[in-house]
Amino acid sequence: xxxxxxxPKHLITATGQRVTLRCSPRSGDLSVYWYQQSLDQxxxxxxxxxxxxxxxxxxxxxxxxxxxxxxxxSELNLSSLELGDSALYFCASSVALGGSGRSGYTFGSGTRxxxx
Amino acid sequence: xxxxxxxxxxxxxxxxxxHLPCNHSTISGxxxxxxxxxxxxxxxxxxIHGLTSNVNNRMASLAIAEDRKSSTLILHRATLxxxxxxxxxxxxGVGTSYDKxxxxxxxxxxxxx
Numbered sequence: 001x002x003x004x005x006x007x008p009k010h011l012i013t014a015t016g017q018r019v020t021l022r023c024s025p026r027s028g029d030l031s032v033y034w035y036q037q038s039l040d041q042x043x044x045x046x047x048x049x050x051x052x053x054x055x056x057x058x059x060x061x062x063x064x065x066x067x068x069x070x071x072x073x074s075e076l077n078l079s080s081l082e083l084g085d086s087a088l089y090f091c092a093s094s095v096a097l098g099g100s101g102r103s104g105y106t107f108g109s110g111t112r113x114x115x116x
Numbered sequence: 117x118x119x120x121x122x123x124x125x126x127x128x129x130x131x132x133x134x135h136l137p138c139n140h141s142t143i144s145g146x147x148x149x150x151x152x153x154x155x156x157x158x159x160x161x162x163x164i165h166g167l168t169s170n171v172n173n174r175m176a177s178l179a180i181a182e183d184r185k186s187s188t189l190i191l192h193r194a195t196l197x198x199x200x201x202x203x204x205x206x207x208x209g210v211g212t213s214y215d216k217x218x219x220x221x222x223x224x225x226x227x228x229x
Contacts, residue, residue, distance in 0.1 A: 002159070035219075043160070043203075043219040090159050104150060107159035 003027065006091050006108035014116055018079040021111045025072055025093030031055075032074040033094070033105065034066055038087040049074055081115045088112050120204045125224045128194045136189040136223055138204030143184050147206040151178065151189045154222070155200045163189065163202070199227045 003026035013019055025032050034046040045058035049068035060066075063081075068074040078085060092105040121139045128134040140149065150165040164171055164178045166187075171178040177190040191198055203222040 002161075004159075033217075042221045045217060045219070092160075104162035104165055105152070105160070106162065107152075109159050 002106050002108060004091060004093050004106050004108035006089075006111050008111060009109065010112050010114075012114045012116060013081060015081055015083060017081050017115075018077065019081065019113065021076040021078070021089050021091075021113075023074045023076070023091030023093075023108060025074070025091075026106045029093035029095055029106070030072065031094045032068055032072070033092045034060075034074070034076050035090040035092065036087050037090060037110075038084075041087075043090065046076070078113070083115050086113055086115045119218060120206060120220055122202070122204055122220060122223045124221065125226070127226045127228060128191075128198075129228050130196060131193050134191040134194045134198070134225065136191075136202050136204075136225065137186065138188070139186045140204070140206055141185045143206055144208070146208055148208075149178065149180060149184075149187050150205050150207055151176070152203045152205070152219075153198075153200040154203070160203065160219075165207075194225075194227045196227050196229065199225055201225070 005024040007022045011019055023032060030051045032049045035043045036046055037043050046060040047066050048056040052068050063079050066076045088110045090107050090110045092107045094105050095103040148165050148167050151163040152160040153163050154160040164173055164176050166178045166180055179188045201222040201224050203219050205217050205219055207217055
């Protein structure tokens with residue numbers, strides 16, 4: 001157990017639907033990151049939140065949105081789903097206080113999304 | 117965003133040392149060098165990180181070139197459980213909490229029994 005909790009572990013849904021992925025960061029970590037990993041692809045950075053505020057954005061589609069709540073958990077919302085959205089979605093957390101590079105990321109075990 | 121380049125794949129014999137290289141010629145003075153590894157169907161796992169000096173932990177050693185434009189992750193005795201994709205990334209160490217990190221394709225390490 002890495003300390004980062006992602007739910008659900010598996011999700012199967014139909015095209016056009018909307019889903020929400022949830023992430024609870026490791027205790028004490030203020031930054032949350034979302035990554036997408038398609039089959040045989042690398043990790044694609046989607047978005048970063050720090051203490052409730054959006055801080056960095058990657059190649060996140062307009063159909064996707066995220067937020068970080070006061071208790072620091074984060075949700076990634078995926079809407080109007082397409083077959084190509086099928087992927088592993090990872091959440092990571094980091095202390096990210098005054099020098100994010102000084103501490104490592106802790107990744108969750110991911111949510112496997114299958115769009116049919 | 118500072119980038120890294122790594123060989124696509126490497127092979128090692130079991131119980132032999134493995135040296136995984138990473139080039140980061142555009143590294144800035146405040147960038148930390150981080151290594152992660154990802155086993156099949158699992159989330160990436162932190163391995164080690166450093167700034168200028170070589171670093172050791174229970175998993176591996178990190179050797180950083182004097183000009184910091186390259187680094188090498190050293191697994192002292194490869195085991196079958198070390199077969200994974202290894203990622204080398206750079207993370208800014210100056211506090212702005214801005215942290216858009218790009219993971220490249222990494223190096224796929226195969227360990228031969």
